[in-house]
Each structure stands twice: as C-alpha cells, then as structure tokens.
Amino acid sequence: MKKTTLPDLLRLTDPGLRETLDALPASMAVIGVDTDGRPVTVDLDGAPHALVSTCGGGSSTILRTLTAQLLHHGAHALVLDLKRISHLWARELPTVTYRADVADIHDALVGLADELRRRIDVADRHGDAVGLLRLVVVFESGDATLRKLARHWETVRRPGEPRVSPAFTALTDVLFAGAMVRMHVLFDGDPTLSVLGLEGREQFSTVILGRVPTGTWRRFAPAAGPAPKDRGRPHRGRVHVVQGGDTVRQAQVLSLTDPEALGRATGAS
Template sequence: MTMLPDLLRLTAPVRETLDTLPASKALIGVGTDGQPVAIDLDDAAHVRVTTIGGGGSSTILRTLTAQFLHHGAHALVLDMKRISQPWARGLPTVTYRADVADIHDALTGLATELRRRIDVIDRHGSDVGLLRLVVVFENGDATLRRLARHWETVRRPGDPQESPAITALIEVLFAGRMARMNVLFDGDPSINALGPEGREQFGTVILGRVPTSTWRRFAPAARPAPQHRGHLNRGRVHVVQGSTAHQTQVLTLTDPEALGRATGAC
C-alpha cells in the first residue's frame, strides 16, 4: 500500500497520465496502490459526488469536466449558486444556466435532444459518432427542490403533475449512455426527486467526508465501510465502482488550470 499524497496537482507526470487516457475516460486521482483511479463514461455513464459541506464536490466536478471538454465534449453546467464553475463561463463548448426557469428549460431541452440522438442511432447505428454532452449538476438536491416548486407555480391545468425538467433528467439517467449524454451530479439522491431508480443509474459514486451511515446508504455493496474520521485531508475521497471502493487522493485543478485543460492550452 502506498501513502497517498496530501495534494495531487497538475504536474508533468500527471499531465502525461491525462494525455494517455481515451476520450471516454477522466482521471479522478491516485489510489493507495499508486495507480490512477479513473472513470469511463462508456462503461459507467453517470457520476455522483456526495460530500459534506466544504468537501470539495465542485473541485471534483471542475477537474472531471475540464478533461472531457479537452477531448471535444460539450457541457451543460447547471449552477444555481452562480459561483461554482466560473472558469467555464463564456466557453463556446459550454452552456451555463443559473436561474431556475432557465435550468428548467435546459433540462426539458435535454429530453428533446435525447430523443433526437436515439432516433439518429436507430437510423444509422451506435457508431454514428455523436458528440458527447456532459451535464454538470451543481448543488443538485437544492436545485431539484427549486425545480419542483417552480413547476408548481407555472403548471397549467392538464399539465403533468411531476416537473418535466426532473422527468427529463431521469430519462437521461436511464438512456444517456447509449446517446452519449452523461450526468455529473453533486448531491444526495436519497432525499431528492430522483428516487431509487434514478439513484441506481450512477455507476461511479465519489464519497468525500461522509459518515458511515451515508456510506451504507449509497454504497451498500462495497466492503468494508470506512470509519468516519472526518477525512480532513484535502481531496481525500472513496471512489465506489461496483462493489469496490478505492481510497483516492483526487486531482485538484485550479480554475486557470481547468480552463487551460479544457481549451487545450495545457
């Protein structure tokens, strides 16, 4: 077992590792065996990041998003706080939405795009070369609650009871892998509108500074559950993939580094 570093930054060796990864993969960090810990969106389409306050979820989403943008993906950033991913604002490959009405419209638009992509695949085959679209969902739980309340205020007689924006997100979680639409979600889906079916679609779960009870709820198949000691090390998480949990020191990209990686400048 290798001692994890206190901080993992974009050094030359790390950059070399990033450059070897295919477009479907992104580096999360390094494990206790000294090997890279990565996600592959072609294998496990969606990622959930769950931390306590100040646990670094926005940093993780920033680092992952920049890597996918580097490989030509586009991103839809949903950031009700407006300050979580400022580096991505203004990029031609990024759509940034912060107002709840705009987030509602963006998500319902995803449902239309999902159907379009599935139609293209049905007509031309799965190797048609669709552009990857990464949906970066910041502060997910509060945003979903706001979306539900927004729908209550604008819903007209005859409209569905459930928010079509939330329904669209669930549809993307179920069918997004085939359509190359992937969700990076910051939050605790056990208490939001996604329900157990939506929660099960996250093939990679990143847990940072969470108590054992949260571990058991989100990753019951992974053993053993770590004893909660606060994980005070900056960037120290557990990456759960299937029944395996990797203690990991995450790669930390600053805003300028993320921008540089996304645009190919570094």
C-alpha cells in the first residue's frame, strides 16, 4: 500500500468514516488513522484498558471519541469528570453514570469493588462473562483526581480503617481482574506509582501518547525504543499509539464534537 501522510484533521464527516465505525465489532473503537490511512483501533476484548497521556491538550477529545463509540455498541459508562466540563455531552444519557464531586467519585469507585465481585460470581456460575454488560470507567484528569481522592480519604478516614483509600484499591482491582468480566478503564494522565504501583500501570495495554516528555515515554513504552523526535510545531491530534508494549503507530486521532459524540452514543448518527 502506498504510504500517505497523516490528515490535518480527522472528522466523523470524512468519507467512509461512519462506514468504518459501523463495521467494527462491539469491543472495538477507532483511535484514529495511521500514515497508511488504516484505522488504528483499540479492542477491549484483547487490550482491556487504555491510557491517554498528552501535552498541550486533546486527551478529553480522545476519551470522548472512544466512549461514544463504545456506548454506540451497547456499553455502559461511569464517567468521572473532576473538571465538570469535559464530558457534559454524556451527563444525561441513561447508559452513563456521571460523577464530578470528589466524594461522589470516591463512592462510585468503591462501588466498583462490589460490582467486580458480583460479575466474578456471575462468570463463575455460568462459566464465562459473555452475558455481562460491558462497563467502561472513564477517568478524566486522572492525576488530579487521584490526588484529591487521597486528600478526601485523609479527611473522612475513621480510626481502624486502612490508610490506603478503598477507592484506590477498587481501581487497582478492576485493572487486574476487570478484563475477564468486561470492565474496562480509560484513564487520562500519568498515574503515580504510589497509587497503582508498577504492575498496576502495566495493565494499560493500549497507551496513547501525544508529545509527552521523554520520561513519560520511557515509563509507558520502555520496549518500544527511544521516544520519537518531533520536529516543527506541535500538531493537535497527532499521537503515537503503543500496543503490546512494543508496537508503535503514529496516528491522527478521530475528533468528535460534543454533538457528534452524543449522536454516536445514542445511535442518532
């Protein structure tokens, strides 16, 4: 196939894009297109969790675009939006639980532990997780949210309760065990080792990196070789997608506006 250049912008209205999205199985979502014009996708059945780390913005757009596609195929989502403005498009959807207050985010994450146990019990009784509804946890501004959750736990923790927030424990448990019961995490940021540990961070089998510092590249793509040398001015929407630890593809991300994401999520577009 003849090599092409990346488009300056990739939109839902581009020729053939809707048809490409419609042809994907329910477990897959398009991140963008590569230099050969081929879709770059994430398949949650094979790579259950994804991390987005960008400098200069764009991570909210990526999370929005991925989430809308998964909702379109019948998934439900828990959207944790500490900034309160990044995912208002999803706030009133019946298939979305939207949380923005730190205390509510804490309780929602703690509730994931119960949901994980319930799903594991169902899978054990039925022999598989095929009948379980896919649940996607969308973690906007993950680093700031984790810091505020830590401070919140310090203020509400009672004597005798663990020093580590149960919200952190639940998140780590989902990263390790959620894959087998159709629970997935889409995380925006660079989670600290003190929260998830090295093994927890390694559960992100798809990593989307946009002009990140060399140190961030080394943390999340150590087997992929040295960080690419970006030349010229930053281009919004240009990322490197690392999958399987050592497979890297440069891509222009698909950018859905709020109305487009809402339409895609509800099946209206």
